Amino acid sequence: MNSKPKLETVAKAAGVSTATASQVMRGVGRISEATRKKVVAAAKRLHYVRDGRAASMRSGENREIGFVIHQIANPFNAEVISGVTDQLESDGYLVSILDSRDDPERQRKNLEAFIQSSRGGLIWVPAQNTSDETFDLLAANGMPTVTFLRRSGKGRFDHVGIQNAEACGIATRYLASLGHRRIAYLGGEANYGVRTERIAGYKDALKQLGLNGPLVCESPDDKISGMRAMVELHKTSPDVTAVVCNGDMVAIGACSAINQMDMTPGCEISVTGFDDIQDAAIASPPLSTMAVSPYQLGRKLARVVLDRIQEPQMPTAVSLVPAELVVRDTTGAPQIHEWIGDSDSGICNI
Amino acid sequence: MNSKPKLETVAKAAGVSTATASQVMRGVGRISEATRKKVVAAAKRLHYVRDGRAASMRSGENREIGFVIHQIANPFNAEVISGVTDQLESDGYLVSILDSRDDPERQRKNLEAFIQSSRGGLIWVPAQNTSDETFDLLAANGMPTVTFLRRSGKGRFDHVGIQNAEACGIATRYLASLGHRRIAYLGGEANYGVRTERIAGYKDALKQLGLNGPLVCESPDDKISGMRAMVELHKTSPDVTAVVCNGDMVAIGACSAINQMDMTPGCEISVTGFDDIQDAAIASPPLSTMAVSPYQLGRKLARVVLDRIQEPQMPTAVSLVPAELVVRDTTGAPQIHEWIGDSDSGICNI
DNA sequence: GTACTTTGGTATATCGTTATACCAAGAGTC
DNA sequence: GACTCTTGGTATAACGATATACCAAAGTAC
Numbered sequence: 001m002n003s004k005p006k007l008e009t010v011a012k013a014a015g016v017s018t019a020t021a022s023q024v025m026r027g028v029g030r031i032s033e034a035t036r037k038k039v040v041a042a043a044k045r046l047h048y049v050r051d052g053r054a055a056s057m058r059s060g061e062n063r064e065i066g067f068v069i070h071q072i073a074n075p076f077n078a079e080v081i082s083g084v085t086d087q088l089e090s091d092g093y094l095v096s097i098l099d100s101r102d103d104p105e106r107q108r109k110n111l112e113a114f115i116q117s118s119r120g121g122l123i124w125v126p127a128q129n130t131s132d133e134t135f136d137l138l139a140a141n142g143m144p145t146v147t148f149l150r151r152s153g154k155g156r157f158d159h160v161g162i163q164n165a166e167a168c169g170i171a172t173r174y175l176a177s178l179g180h181r182r183i184a185y186l187g188g189e190a191n192y193g194v195r196t197e198r199i200a201g202y203k204d205a206l207k208q209l210g211l212n213g214p215l216v217c218e219s220p221d222d223k224i225s226g227m228r229a230m231v232e233l234h235k236t237s238p239d240v241t242a243v244v245c246n247g248d249m250v251a252i253g254a255c256s257a258i259n260q261m262d263m264t265p266g267c268e269i270s271v272t273g274f275d276d277i278q279d280a281a282i283a284s285p286p287l288s289t290m291a292v293s294p295y296q297l298g299r300k301l302a303r304v305v306l307d308r309i310q311e312p313q314m315p316t317a318v319s320l321v322p323a324e325l326v327v328r329d330t331t332g333a334p335q336i337h338e339w340i341g342d343s344d345s346g347i348c349n350i
Numbered sequence: 351m352n353s354k355p356k357l358e359t360v361a362k363a364a365g366v367s368t369a370t371a372s373q374v375m376r377g378v379g380r381i382s383e384a385t386r387k388k389v390v391a392a393a394k395r396l397h398y399v400r401d402g403r404a405a406s407m408r409s410g411e412n413r414e415i416g417f418v419i420h421q422i423a424n425p426f427n428a429e430v431i432s433g434v435t436d437q438l439e440s441d442g443y444l445v446s447i448l449d450s451r452d453d454p455e456r457q458r459k460n461l462e463a464f465i466q467s468s469r470g471g472l473i474w475v476p477a478q479n480t481s482d483e484t485f486d487l488l489a490a491n492g493m494p495t496v497t498f499l500r501r502s503g504k505g506r507f508d509h510v511g512i513q514n515a516e517a518c519g520i521a522t523r524y525l526a527s528l529g530h531r532r533i534a535y536l537g538g539e540a541n542y543g544v545r546t547e548r549i550a551g552y553k554d555a556l557k558q559l560g561l562n563g564p565l566v567c568e569s570p571d572d573k574i575s576g577m578r579a580m581v582e583l584h585k586t587s588p589d590v591t592a593v594v595c596n597g598d599m600v601a602i603g604a605c606s607a608i609n610q611m612d613m614t615p616g617c618e619i620s621v622t623g624f625d626d627i628q629d630a631a632i633a634s635p636p637l638s639t640m641a642v643s644p645y646q647l648g649r650k651l652a653r654v655v656l657d658r659i660q661e662p663q664m665p666t667a668v669s670l671v672p673a674e675l676v677v678r679d680t681t682g683a684p685q686i687h688e689w690i691g692d693s694d695s696g697i698c699n700i
Numbered sequence: 701g702t703a704c705t706t707t708g709g710t711a712t713a714t715c716g717t718t719a720t721a722c723c724a725a726g727a728g729t730c
Numbered sequence: 731g732a733c734t735c736t737t738g739g740t741a742t743a744a745c746g747a748t749a750t751a752c753c754a755a756a757g758t759a760c
Contacts, residue, residue: 004468004491006746017710022748030708047490052466053403054746057715064463072431072447078423085449089456094463096446097422099435106439113414113444116402117467118354140397141354224632256634282574284606356716367740372718380738404716407745 005046013042025050056118063093065305066114067123068107072099075277076248076294080148083298084123091306093120102127108134115141121305124157126150128192144308148301150193151318158308159318160301164194165201167290167323171244171272172205174325179333180242180270184215186229186254187246195246198274202244215240219250226253227260234261234269241269241334248273248280251287255330265330276326285329292323355396363392375400406468413443415655416464417473418457422449425627426598426644430498433648434473441656443470452477458484465491471655476500478542494658498651500543501668508658509668510651514544515551517640517673521594521622522555524675529683530592530620534565536579536604537596545596548624552594565590569600576603577610584611584619591619591684598623598630601637605680615680626676635679642673 011021016035023029024039025048042048056062065088069077085095098114100107107127111134114122121144126134135153138145146158168185175183185202188195203214215237219229226249233240234257245251251273255265265271265285273280276291300319307314361371366385373379374389375398392398406412415438419427435445448464450457457477461484464472471494476484485503488495496508518535525533535552538545553564565587569579576599583590584607595601601623605615615621615635623630626641650669657664 004465007748008746018747019710019712019749020708023709026748030706032708035708047487049462049465049487049491051407051468051746052463053407053468054715055466055748057401057403057407057717058746058748060715064467066446072422073425073428075423081422081449082451089459094448094459096416096448096463098444098446099431101432109439109444112399113402113446115354115399116405117414118401118403137397137399141399223629227632256632259634279573282577282606284609354716357718358716368717369719369740369742370738373739376718380736382738385738401716404745405718408716408718410745 004051005048007048007050010039010042010046010048013046014038053117062118062120064117064119065093065095065121065123066119067095067097068100068110068114068125069097070100070102070125070127072097075279076275079277079294080298080301083295083300084302085298087299087302088306091302093306095123100125100127104129104131104134108137111138115143119143121145121309123148123301123305126152142312144305144312146301146305146308152193155316158304158316160297160304161318161320162194162292162297163320163322164197165204167274167292168198168201168244169205170323170325171274171290172202173209174327175242175244175270175272175331176205176209176211178242178270178331181334182212182215182237182239183242183244184217184233184237184240185246186217186233186243187219187221187226187250189218189220198246219246221247222249223253223256226250227257228253230254230257231261234258242331243269243271245271245273248275248277248287248289251289251330252279252283255283255285255287266332267335270331270334272325272331274323280326281328288328288331289326290323291326292321297321354401355398357398357400360389360393360396360398363396364388403467412468412470414467414469415443415445415471415473416469417445417447418450418460418464418475419447420450420452420475420477422447425629426625429627429644430648430651433645433650434652435648437649437652438656441652443656445473450475450477454479454481454484458487461488465493470494471659472496473498473651473655476502492662494655494662496651496655496658502543505666508654508666510647510654511668511670512544512642512647513670513672514547515554517624517642518548518551518594519555520673520675521624521640522552523559524677525592525594525620525622525681526555526559526561528592528620528681531684532562532565532587532589533592533594534567534583534587534590535596536567536583536593537569537571537576537600539568539570548596569596571597572599573603573606576600577607578603580604580607581611584608592681593619593621595621595623598625598627598637598639601639601680602629602633605633605635605637616682617685620681620684622675622681624673630676631678638678638681639676640673641676642671647671 007018007021011018021039024031024036071077088095098110100110104127123146125148139156147153148160151159151161172183185199199216206214217229217233219225243254251271254271258265258269273287273289276289280287280289357368357371361368371389374381374386421427438445448460450460454477473496475498489506497503498510501509501511522533535549549566556564567579567583569575593604601621604621608615608619623637623639626639630637630639
């Protein structure tokens with residue numbers, strides 16, 4: 001009653017051989033309608049589910065794809081997961097997720113688990129400070145792998161990512177075009193690959209525009225940290241009128257801080273985010289941000305990993321998708337204090 | 351170079367039999383230090399990872415636990431996952447997650463996948479409208495299962511949940527004690543088990559208190575829907591001065607709506623949430639809510655599933671953890687319009 | 701009637717581990 | 731010297747499904 005029924009059980013119940021039962025379950029081979037029905041009925045009655053371990057070991061096929069992500073509790077990532085899942089499900093695959101929490105040690109165990117179970121393929125956001133050895137591990141075990149967001153692994157794997165530098169260049173130039181002259185970069189922690197790329201775009205834009213040297217503040221990518229960092233930034237550099245943020249969460253936090261300091265985002269200080277998570281549009285005020293469609297990104301990821309599974313020998317490819325500026329209410333021309341007279345009035349001049 | 355090395359490869363490289371290599375890898379049996387080192391070195395050199403499918407098929411052990419959840423992109427659930435993961439990792443297990451998105455069809459595939467791979471155990475938030483047959487499937491395959499949040503399955507499985515009715519009773523009585531006489535329930539969709547329990551607690555409290563009959567509004571459990579629902583509620587029932595919400599997201603949405611209608615949560619209208627997600631404390635104003643510790647809930651879940659794995663024959667158990675009232679700024683005595691004179695002033699009388 | 705094809709099905713080796721049983725050689729005991 | 735014990739290791743049969751090869755019976759061609 002509570003030990004897994006096996007194919008043999010089903011076959012016996014239906015009065016056929018395991019070979020026949022197997023063929024019926026897989027819908028292959030030449031089987032008469034009569035026996036087919038007998039087997040199907042027996043299987044249903046016994047709640048038979050085939051042992052995928054044995055099946056995949058023998059057939060060499062595994063339709064479960066692994067996704068190792070650095071933070072599952074992140075609306076952007078959640079959307080990506082949705083996209084991946086939808087696309088892969090429509091191709092008959094399944095996506096199981098492990099959360100490395102950006103810890104190389106835990107990540108290592110996660111990846112080993114996927115190798116152990118011989119997952120059909122792997123989508124992976126490498127944790128910060130992932131060792132070369134970890135990449136070697138995947139390569140040596142021939143795992144069809146796509147890295148996501150963070151590029152690494154010496155080109156041995158396919159990669160899907162975002163045009164980070166370009167996007168932050170766009171944001172910076174847009175703020176400058178509104179008249180801002182002192183633009184800071186806020187959020188992210190040192191040595192994070194993605195952030196490094198974004199900051200590079202920001203710096204390049206500043207240089208191109210001939211604006212004052214870069215001003216970069218670190219901060220974990222969450223709301224509370226964003227608030228703290230914004231307060232600190234305003235205290236130490238009150239001349240900053242625009243802030244390019246590393247992510248929407250930080251940006252929303254920064255906006256809260258601006259509100260709490262009795263100013264209005266988009267007036268005294270302009271803020272841009274990155275990602276365009278759902279909360280961005282309904283934040284108060286709604287956040288101007290660099291939008292990437294995480295759902296579409298997810299579908300793209302799925303297609304790349306499927307291609308890799310089907311053609312293991314293809315040369316690896318990198319695709320970087322662009323981000324698009326979405327202007328909402330947190331960006332505007334800088335408020336000229338001298339003209340208004342009362343910088344504490346909270347009145348907006350746009 | 352890219353086909354998985356197997357135990358045989360390692361054994362040959364080390365000049366021993368597969369049996370010996372296996373014993374070394376598992377750290378069992380009597381092996382001389384010299385051979386042990388040879389084998390370990392060979393394994394490392396070849397990046398050997400054992401095939402868990404074969405191993406678990408033979409040994410009957412699987413240290414990967416499955417978690418089927420109804421919504422992965424939910425801060426509360428994410429915290430639960432953290433708790434589960436931490437606890438299980440410390441016991442040498444791993445948690446892989448599938449997101450059913452509350453779709454019985456997808457859920458069915460998810461569960462079958464876990465049965466197929468013979469996961470060591472299963473934590474499961476049953477989707478709405480899960481068929482009996484799905485429960486039968488798990489039972490028939492002898493999967494060590496713990497249901498979470500939503501109770502079902504005719505007592506065949508262990509269960510961990512929340513004292514929903516009690517919690518909403520507490521919230522309702524608290525609001526009444528502040529002087530509120532017209533208290534509504536907001537959020538959740540019809541036929542959701544959890545919501546039904548919560549509403550029962552709310553209704554019982556109203557009856558006990560002799561207050562006006564229940565007023566219940568449906569709404570999906572997200573911020574935007576919460577905003578809409580609150581606006582609607584205020585339009586149709588302007589006498590409502592307090593709202594017990596089905597979840598924090600809805601509550602935060604409701605507070606936004608109250609703000610937008612030029613009122614202040616905790617003054618004209620009081621609001622309580624449910625869950626105490628991270629955003630609750632930093633919302634503006636900070637949300638009064640019924641707090642459960644999702645992280646602790648996760649650890650509890652993990653312990654229950656471990657116990658079930660170790661003692662498959664134990665009678666099943668149900669544990670319901672209490673929720674605790676956390677008073678922040680969205681609850682207060684009802685504003686008496688007549689006394690203040692100007693109900694549009696936005697001035698709070700507490 | 702012989703040769704060939706089609707139909708419907710079965711026997712069995714195999715996937716990569718691990719559990720069990722077994723064994724050879726040296727060490728200790730009396 | 732005959733005996734047990736210990737040490738360090740190996741051979742081999744499982745685990746449950748599937749791919750391959752094979753086969754008997756019936757049909758079909760000429």
